[in-house]
């Protein structure tokens with residue numbers, strides 16, 4: 001039985017009619033940029049997450065970059081984060097000119113170890129960027145308390161955590177700002193690239209809206225006034241049809257980005273958002289099945305934090321001889337993935353930061369032992385059981 005790590009074709013087949021109609025409608029209406037679907041999706045996603053503002057952008061990496069910029073983080077600043085994550089987390093910090101300062105992870109949840117954050121805070125530290133790795137929220141209560149004590153901002157990298165919960169609240173509503181990715185493999189994925197920034201802060205929302213579109217127009221002017229403490233009303237220009245020609249577009253107030261969510265992607269995401277809770281429930285059911293099956297083996301299964309209800313973006317196992325299981329599964333046409341083979345403090349591009357092997361023992365330990373097995377909402381019980389049986393055979397082989 002051939003089983004992929006995830007199967008996007010199945011997900012599409014289940015919403016094919018709805019999705020085809022919605023995408024064709026966008027093509028027919030020809031309102032491709034910042035249309036009705038984008039505006040509605042932003043509202044619907046904000047409601048889902050439980051925040052005041054959701055600002056759509058071109059991808060998750062841009063979401064992180066724009067959020068950091070909106071917070072005024074840049075040159076000579078430090079941002080505390082985890083080395084056990086996808087590269088974009090640290091890349092965004094570096095991109096705005098700041099320095100990522102890595103704090104090792106917990107061996108149980110694989111998230112940033114909140115007890116090791118304070119010792120890394122310096123006079124240059126401006127923010128903490130926890131990542132809800134593999135779809136489980138970091139210890140946000142403790143992290144927010146540390147941030148409050150030291151006057152720091154907190155940005156959730158929630159790119160893997162759409163639908164996860166912490167203390168009864170949704171991931172993305174737990175800090176000053178949060179960032180999501182709609183890359184096809186994520187919990188809520190579109191047919192290409194997409195991203196979102198969430199916040200309850202009105203001023204940060206305006207600055208993000210300006211930065212994502214060249215710092216131009218009405219939003220650019222509003223953001224400029226905010227940043228320069230100018231109290232003035234910004235008039236909306238309704239003299240022409242905004243969708244075809246907007247004269248304000250050619251007046252730039254900030255140096256920003258071109259980072260928008262496409263109307264076709266928004267149309268698709270609106271449909272998938274309505275299914276997201278079902279997708280997550282299905283993921284949790286698969287995880288339960290795996291957890292029970294592997295409970296009395298030498299495999300280390302994912303540990304769930306006390307306040308956490310994970311979304312299981314990935315299902316990660318740990319085994320001393322990872323290669324043995326991975327190659328046995330490959331022979332049996334079961335896909336696996338290694339997340340993450342090189343912790344970020346040991347990446348070539350970060351040599352200049354001066355970290356060495358042994359600096360983040362937990363992240364390094366995990367990078368040699370963890371692997372992902374197939375996890376997606378449409379995985380059948382038969383497939384899950386075949387995976388379980390095959391893994392048990394691999395352990396004994």
Ligand SMILES: *Cc1c(COP(=O)(O)O)cnc(C)c1O
Pocket residue numbers: 059060061062085086088089131157159160180181182183193194195
């Ligand atoms: C996917 C991901 C990103 C980047 O999102 P893109 O949409 O691919 O740019 C950032 N951080 C984490 C933790 C991710 O998993």
